[in-house]
Amino acid sequence: xxxxxxxxxxxxxxxxxxxxxxxxxxxxxxxxxxxxxxxxxxxxxxxxxxxxxxxxxxxxxxxxxxxxxxxxxxxxxxxxxxxxxxxxxxxxxxxxxxxxxxxxxxxxxxxxxxxxxxxxxxxxxxxxxxxxxxxxxxxxxxxxxxxxxxxxxxxxxxxxxxxxxxxxxxxxxxxxxxxxxxxxxxxxxxxxxxxxxxxxxxxxxxxxxxxxxxxxxxxxxxxxxxxxxxxxxxxxxxxxxxxxxxxxxxxxxxxxxxxxxxxxxxxxxxxxxxxxxxxxxxxxxxxxxxxxxxxxxxxxxxxxxxxxxxxxxxxxxxxxxxxxxxxxxxxxxxxxxxxxxxxxxxxxxxxxxxxxxxxxxxxxxxxxxxxxxxxxxxxxxxxxxxxxxxxxxxxxxxxx
Ligand code: ATP
Ligand code: MG
Numbered sequence: 001x002x003x004x005x006x007x008x009x010x011x012x013x014x015x016x017x018x019x020x021x022x023x024x025x026x027x028x029x030x031x032x033x034x035x036x037x038x039x040x041x042x043x044x045x046x047x048x049x050x051x052x053x054x055x056x057x058x059x060x061x062x063x064x065x066x067x068x069x070x071x072x073x074x075x076x077x078x079x080x081x082x083x084x085x086x087x088x089x090x091x092x093x094x095x096x097x098x099x100x101x102x103x104x105x106x107x108x109x110x111x112x113x114x115x116x117x118x119x120x121x122x123x124x125x126x127x128x129x130x131x132x133x134x135x136x137x138x139x140x141x142x143x144x145x146x147x148x149x150x151x152x153x154x155x156x157x158x159x160x161x162x163x164x165x166x167x168x169x170x171x172x173x174x175x176x177x178x179x180x181x182x183x184x185x186x187x188x189x190x191x192x193x194x195x196x197x198x199x200x201x202x203x204x205x206x207x208x209x210x211x212x213x214x215x216x217x218x219x220x221x222x223x224x225x226x227x228x229x230x231x232x233x234x235x236x237x238x239x240x241x242x243x244x245x246x247x248x249x250x251x252x253x254x255x256x257x258x259x260x261x262x263x264x265x266x267x268x269x270x271x272x273x274x275x276x277x278x279x280x281x282x283x284x285x286x287x288x289x290x291x292x293x294x295x296x297x298x299x300x301x302x303x304x305x306x307x308x309x310x311x312x313x314x315x316x317x318x319x320x321x322x323x324x325x326x327x328x329x330x331x332x333x334x335x336x337x338x339x340x341x342x343x344x345x346x347x348x349x350x351x352x353x354x355x356x357x358x359x360x361x362x363x364x365x366x367x368x369x370x371x372x373x374x375x376x377x378x379x380x381x382x383x384x385x386x387x388x389x390x391x392x393x394x395x396x397x398x399x400x
Contacts, residue, residue, distance in 0.1 A: 001124065002032055008041050011071060011078055012122040018055050020047035021104060022080075023119035023127065030115045033126075033136055034168070043080045044119065046102045052080050066098055083107035086153070105129060112150065112157045113164065114142045141170040147179035155186035158220055159198035166202040166211020180218045187223035192274045195224055199273075203251035204244070212238035225272035233259040241320055249313055252283045253290060254320060263288060282310060289314035294321060298330065300337060304376045308334045338375050338382050345372055347387045355388045356395060363398075367391050 005024060015022035026042040045052065049069050053059050058072040067082035084098045085106045101107065104119055104127065111117040114132035121127065135142050141164050143150045143157070151158050158180045165172060172180065187195065202211045216234050221227045227234065237258035245251045252275070256266055266287060270280045289306050292298075293314055303311050311330050318325035339345055349364045371391055375382045380390050 002038060004028070004038055004041050005032070005120075007076060008043070008078060009122060011043065011073060011080075014055055015043075015045050015047055015052070015080075016122065018047070018051070020045055020051065022047070023104065023121055025107075025119050026111075027116060029118040029120045029126075030132075030136070032120070033118070033133075041078060043078055044083055044104070044107055045080055046083055046104070048082050048100055052082075067100055084110070086110050109144060111144055112154075112160055114144055115164075115170075117144050135170075135173070139168070139170045140173050141165060141168070141176060142173035143176045143179070147176045148183065151179055151183045151186065155183065156190050156194050156198065158183065158187060158218070159190070159195055159202075162211055162215050162218070162220060163198045163202040163205065165214050166205025166207050168205075169207035169210060172214060177214075177218065180220065184218055184220045185223055187220055192225055192272070196273050196275070199224065200248055200251060203255065204246070204248070206244050208245065209238045209242065225274075226269050230259050241322070243320055245320075247313070247316075249279065249282050249286055250317060250320075252279070253287050253313075253317060256283070256287055257290065282313070285310045286313045286317070290317050293318065294323065298333065300333075300376050300378070301373065303330070303334050304337055304340070307340075338378060339372070342368065342372055344382070345375060345387070346382045346384045347371065347391070351384065351388065352391055356392055358395075363395070367394055370394050 005028075008024070012022040012024075022043055022045040024041060025044040026040075028038040028041050031038045047055070049061075049064050049067055052069045052071065056071045056073075060070040060072065062068055062070045062079070067084050069080050071078045071080050082100045083102065083104055083106060084100050087097050087099060108117045108119060108127070108129050114130040114135045116132075117130050118132055119127040126133070130142075130144050141161055143161075161172065161176065161180060164170060202208070202215065205211050212234055215221050216231050216238075221231060221234055237255060240254065240258060245254065252270065256269065261269060263284065266284050267280055270283060275283075285306055289298075289302065289310060292302060298306075298311065306314065308331065311334055312327055315325045315327050315330045334340075345368070347368075349360070349368060352364055352367060353360060371380075371387050371394075374380045374390060375387070380386050
């Protein structure tokens with residue numbers, strides 16, 4: 001039993017002492033059984049939310065209408081969710097109603113895959129109603145119950161299935177696979193934000209190759225934003241290398257690179273995926289940096305423009321193309337730049353005005369940029385006098 005469960009055991013005990021059932025459930029049980037590290041500990045209980053709030057002094061209502069109460073215990077916090085069934089799925093998305101129930105079995109039945117439907121009791125007993133242990137042993141991903149019905153209830157489960165293939169290297173069980181293929185078009189009903197989360201997890205999986213192959217074979221990709229014409233590109237991406245992708249930005253850059261998108265296509269592509277502006281900007285910068293860095297070393301100017309973080313992100317991508325990289329050297333080179341932003345420049349617009357006695361205007365920004373470049377490229381030192389002379393000369397040259 002891992003440390004995370006040890007520290008949470010008193011929570012289960014307290015619920016049981018109050019006369020209810022409580023179990024560890026969800027992905028953490030699966031990961032414990034696989035010997036993987038766990039991130040979030042989910043607890044399911046027969047107690048209703050109000051009853052949980054009576055048992056624990058410090059709670060937060062994070063999703064009480066879904067039956068989830070956050071229990072604070074020292075520095076730890078636990079999501080405790082009442083056993084529930086989900087009924088009346090319309091429009092292939094999340095359920096309209098959740099109904100709280102007292103039966104663990106009902107709760108486990110609504111879960112997506114057999115390996116996600118274990119419950120682990122305080123005494124170490126594993127509740128395994130759908131032979132998930134056998135599937136775990138055989139590395140098989142199988143929908144709980146009738147896959148066709150389950151994907152109709154919530155089409156996102158198909159994307160979850162594909163990302164588990166990528167994360168775990170499991171095979172889709174034949175009927176589960178057939179059913180995803182059959183229902184792929186239902187993904188259109190799912191919000192892009194939810195698909196995005198699963199897609200990124202798929203791209204970051206240890207078994208990305210297998211995950212992407214299934215993504216293409218089941219034709220789910222056709223119903224994801226902007227990918228309709230990229231079946232081959234996605235397969236090319238899957239064959240890029242076996243190296244796992246560790247960061248979301250890397251995933252986007254590599255995907256865009258392998259799909260053969262042009263720089264100007266990045267923004268609309270990522271907007272369609274509902275990526276944040278910050279992620280889009282970083283992806284654009286790293287993509288541009290990468291195209292350059294694939295064939296030559298960073299210039300001072302490019303390092304300066306990218307900034308340290310983006311330069312490192314770029315350098316880290318080289319091994320995916322079979323190229324050597326040296327992140328430490330890039331860091332050193334960056335730190336050796338004479339300035340790191342316009343702020344560091346030894347003159348300001350103010351100094352410029354005082355020195356050349358012209359009216360303020362657009363020319364100031366232009367001249368400052370010229371000075372900035374000259375300093376970055378070490379054409380002149382970052383000293384006020386030198387810069388003002390350089391600026392005056394540049395203005396004169398422009399005017400004649
Ligand atoms: P991760 O390790 O990425 O957190 P997870 O399996 O724990 O994976 P969560 O989204 O944290 O995924 O969900 C916790 C559990 O809730 C799942 O293991 C599964 O039992 C259930 N679950 C989550 N989403 C769905 C869904 N769309 N349909 C059915 N059950 C779901
Ligand atoms: Mg989880």
